[in-house]
Amino acid sequence: MVFIIFGKRLATLRKEKGISQYEFADRIGFSRGQVANYEQGKREPDYETLQKIADFFNVSTDYLLGRTDNPDLIEEKNEESLLDPELGVFFKEIKNAPEDRQEQLRKIWEIIKSEGNREAGDKQ
Known part of the structure; x- marks a missing residue:
């Protein structure tokens, strides 16, 4: 399934750029058959090819x-990318929340930060 999506997206991107399979193959260093196989989902690219x-x-x-x-x-x-994966999901949920909910969550976060700063000051 993944490589069917890959093939469709490759074909779409190539067509949007207005180039033929032959031209794309030539510009990237593949054969036209290789490009056709990728687009039809018959062949899977390795990592280097995917990145290319x-x-x-x-x-x-x-x-x-x-x-x-x-x-x-x-x-x-x-x-x-700088966060723990679980925290990343948490922050993504905040980003997707309605604006009024985002404001509530910002206020909660400010309270948590201020308590952390206060506790850090108490330890010194």
Whole structure:
């Protein structure tokens, strides 16, 4: 299933760029048959090939593999990549919450931070 999505996205990106399978194959160093097999889901790319294709189209490998629908290289991961995975989910849920709920959660976070700062001051 993943490589069917990969094939469809590869074909779509190639067509959006207005290039044929032959031209794409030539520009990236593949055979036209190899490109056709990828697009039809008959062949799976290795990591280096996947990265090469993502770089060519300036999209993320996650997008090519169907793990996200956002083709942009830089997603919401900037802050999340620095967090524990469980906290990342927590912060993502905050981001997706309604604005009034986000404000409540910000206030709660400020209370937690101020208590932490106060406790740190008590220990010194």
